[in-house]
Amino acid sequence: MTIPADLLADLRAAVGDAHVWTDPARIAPHAVEDRGRWQGHTLAVIRPGSTDEVAAVVRLCHAARVPMVPQGGNTGLVGGGVPDGGVVIAMGRMNRIRAVDPLNATLTVEAGCTLAAIQTAADEAGQLFPLSLASQGTCQIGGNLSTNAGGTAVLRYGTTRDLVLGIEAVLPSGEVLNTLGALRKDNTGYALRDLMIGAEGTLGIITAAVLRLFPRPAATVTAMAACAGPEQALAIFDILRARCGDTLTAFEYIERFGIKMVLDHLPGARDPLADPHPAYVLIELTSPDPEAGLDARMERALAQAMEDGLVPDAVIATSQTQAQALWSLRESMSDMQKHAGASIKHDVAVPVSRVAEFITRGVAACRAHMPDVRPCPFGHFGDGNIHFNLTRPAAMSDADFLAQYGAFNRIVHDLVAAMGGSISAEHGIGLAKRDELPRYKDPVALALCRTIKAAIDPDNLMNPGKVLAMTSPATRPLERIA
Template sequence: MPLSANILQSLHSIVGDTGFVTKQSEIAPFLVESRNKFHGKCDALIKPATPQEVAEVLAACNDHDIPVVPQGGNTGHCGGAVPNGGILLNLSRLNHIREIDALNATISVDAGCILHNIQTAADQAGLYFPLSLAAQGSCQIGGNLATNAGGIHVLRYGNTRELTLGLEVALPDGRLWNGMRALRKDNTGYDLKHLFIGSEGTLGVITGAVLKLSAKPKDHATAFLGALSPADLMEVFALLREQFGEELTAFEIMPRFGLEISIKHMTGTRDPFHTPYHWYAVVDIATSRPDSDLQSDLEDALHPLFDRGFLQNATVAQDMEQANQLWALRENMSEAQKREGGSIKHDVSVPVSKIAEFIEETSHMIGNIVPNSRICAFGHMGDGNIHFNISQPEEMKKVSFLAHWNDFNEIVHEMAEKVGGSFSAEHGIGQLKTEEMELFRGGVELDMMRALKQTFDPNNIMNPGKVIKDTKGG
């Protein structure tokens, strides 16, 4: 049912003219998911300016059973920030850096802060915030926290969860929990922040966070590698990890098809090698040691890998410009795949030791369903996160290819679970994968999730229908 005039007036009185939008033409850009797969609707777009306003909005909605969908930068891929009625709670006005404590190596921020702005603030303080995503120029830290985002540096620094010391959260009943403690040791009962990290706004709204900073890297080296197979790249990864330890900050893999479409569709890109190879990797080594020479160290480490047959070619960037050009080949793949036609995408994780097996077996099964499917399996080999994407065969119509969406989902997700992995790695569940939650996380695990949802949000106003199916009424 549409919201009554009294309720709308109540919400307007909380956030004022600047934070209150009901004109549908102005709301429309906020209702579409980044991949254009989900389109939503809502009665009002609410933009609070303070954590207290967020809490007051939730209290008003809770009193009247009004659904609330929290939204950050809306860069997600699973429809988690797309509303299906009620209000859309956009946090873009909550965008202040609250405090930087250089000695404690922490930064306290509003949930609506753009990730890139946090990185810049840390850099200006002589420190480093390592969370790095392709969408970092528009995604907000609240959304990163709500989905426990990963990115290219998880290998060294961990997911967003590992980068978080404290949270501030507005609860559905209108209370504001201040857990903004900048402590690395705090064993006082349940660690409540971890309930909200990865919860996708289904338990409350994250309004602030205390994040860990690290020493700024003083030297780094980047290499682009050519190999015959993921199995060979696994050997390369293991040997580089053994030699460099935590200085190995990123190890990203991509197939020949991924490189080809990046070069084809993205300006300013070129093949680093004259000879094509089946598989490639982008490697980053970084250190805060001031007396290092990582470029030479990386070159020396790669030489014996040719003799052992694991590498076919390699180039080490000579400066930051070259390093950025090499990374662009990996980072542009998702956008390039959009321009290549229909694609069916998956975000899964598997044990690192199972990556090669997973890619090989899953690719074979996909080919049995749709011959000549072009596999673009790429991602973060160092933490087992594989974006197993499939592009339509060149001779096949897009609509016919996309009709196999459910078939491919079943294959990829079941194979990931078969080898001890997960059907969702870093993009969350949203409304896209609720059926998979029922299938793969049933029983005791899902019962515990439902119990938490019922405890924190008994009226089921918080992002209903996302992550787990509706819990209202038990």
Template sequence: MSPPSATPGTADALLDALRGAVGARHVLTDHDLVAPYLVESRRLFAGSALAVVRPGSTAEVARIVRLCAQAGIPFVALGGNTGLTGGGIPQGGVVIALERLNRVRAVDPVGATLTVEAGAILAEVQEAAEAAGMLFPLTYASRDSARIGGGIATNAGGLNVLAYGNARDLVLGLEVVLADGRVWNGLKALRKDNAGYDLKHLFIGSEGTLGIVTAAVLRLFPKPRSTGVAFLGLASARAALDLFVFLRDRADRDLTAFEYLPPFALEIVLRHAAGTVRPLTGEHGAYALIEFSSCRPGIEARHELEAVLAEALARSLIEDAALGAGPAQDSALWRLREAVPEAQTREGGSIKHDVSVPLGLLPEFLERAGAACVAAMPGLRPCGFGHFGDGNIHFNLSQPVGMDREAFLAHWERFNRIVHDIVTELGGSIAAEHGVGLIKRAELARYGDPVALDLMRTLKASLDPLNLLNPGKVVPPAPDDAA
């Protein structure tokens, strides 16, 4: 079902009503002011919009939604616009920008919760938790501009999933504006609540297609007393898996990060990321960045890490290791991992796959997918890196040296078939942590379970019968509607 488009008379009347609802200065229609809201961070998609509206409260969001619904005009909520799949790109209609909805409503150190509005920047949420002596562990590279509502809407993962889980695991309650403008107040700070369906899980990861998250109750954790970071040289991806299992058995919850890098990833970071230096002498078949954290008094994470790595070295699980001596060196080691996406951009065109497979099959996936892609295009440079410990790999493909960027990117669908066929054969997911958005909607139709897809369409039709909430994203059309 395609969303309706606005006739000139309807559009003018809606704009007047929106100005009355939130104030004229918060209804943007000037091209230069609207343009930044229409392009996602990778610039793969560009959208269009009647207007950008910036509400300052949940009540104003509800008012905007009711006006759009009455006019039959589609709308999309937008946070920090740091998405990677085009999920926030408007296709006409109204953009509801949540940047003014940014208050921390409450912090409860005893209950270990923080209640915050959807437009709050992730780094500011982390700072509010830290001011209360607690930790909010969700974190990723765009934390200084990403907003917490977008992280919830996409069920964001990031660097701490291994120890703390995805956004879904960090949310206790939600406040959501529904497609008809009603507000569901589910802001309960409860660990246990079995009073019917757990509705918040419908909206977490739905990418704004079922409702607009306006506030959330988030779980907080004890702040680590100490951390330790090491960069390791390994023989192969299979050695990385053996090491991960060993570290998990030895350290349990103190192992808070295990990030994998192939040699190519380290090579381009050292080439393009200012200030980075080679942490190890010699070359290795694979690399891992690991972090230990300790909340226990008397247990120094750095000492624990050093002891465990000494045992791993004695067992020939690692070939070499560089252990950070303090916060500055720890940050420098983390920089080697966090700079990979930007370094890959500087290498030219990059075809990206955010996938997951069962942990024990990760080495097989990396070997098979890498070999298949190089066979399809000699000179291609696979760059599979990321959150090894939770089975999520960013399997990116850098263009052959000297090839035209646009000519390379024209092969995106061809490499989707190669990579996603292998992922599916191994029982994995074609969308691990970045979501479906626009870029993977057709892929979901191809690889998704038919019953699951029918259930998704049923939910969408029930909660958004007019198809006004971020239409054209996530949920593939039914086969008979595809035309």
């Protein structure tokens, strides 16, 4: 199938010839997931440069009944940005910082700004935008908003949804929704901003947002402590939370298998402690007060954990270089897993009080199904979000292991549901979990989601096939390639 000639001419008139791509080689990278797990297809890639241009493109596609897939940096992990026919609307040209208001502590940005560029703009204004992801140099804020991204600082600052005051979005009809008010309080009807955030582009295309800023940290302390496993890690977290309050910004859990993969494959990586240990926690305290005494707080908390028999050894970074080296062990883990063979990955959340229990029971259940599987649970322990990843047995082929994806999903997700958790903590639903959602989501809530989708996008043209299994004649099943 090719894009209709009259539509192609109208799209070029709307955004300029240079920004409508149809060459197969040029559009190919936009049709596959970043990790190569899903292969889609698209008729064209459209690159609008303004909200007006996005609206014009959407009106044209709506009139022609051509599906549209909004796409940011294409760094998503659940296939939410993979096109299923139609056109890709790539947002990278819309990368302006529209306004900086340090006194109101807000930054108004366009959807194509990379997260790193926004962090830099906030820093130049003497402020902090706390969202932090491993892909921040490539991912775009529109995608972060559309997936309600989490990251390493949720413990203190919340998810992306908590960092947004207002949005601008183009609806499937081509109308522009403008809720860009920079207000902390606005009780004028439904929270349409929150409806768009986390919708994965299925209700419209976010084009701009007003982001909340925070005082820039003037003091930071980073430490890594060894422990025997998740139960001890949870007890350490309880001590840190009690002693350090809201200066506790990050608390990340890592098991030895994950550390060893990084040590084996990341050039320059060094073991954080003199001896290996079953598990580790990466801790960060921050404060805007340079006299907050964070070093002393960290030392006292770790001393208590050692006295309680929870921490056999720990290291506190004495320089920014050392702190970065500790963080590198955590942030490089997902990439380094590739060297150990295929992984079956789960992004799940349970109540913080049950996260240790979940890891223990999850590992036991997966090993009961496949004794030689190599579990690699890690992640945002302090907010209950664990990346419960499973690496194939050393002697098994990737293909044979990946054939067990459905079985492991059932084991892990059923346990998560039984513990009052969520099968998607921060990555979204996309394609990967779309068919799992009806099993775990409240049926009334799911029906309401379908009602909202049908009301806003009755023709199912906006990122069809994602999140909700609602089909349209213009789509066909995507090919799963891994």
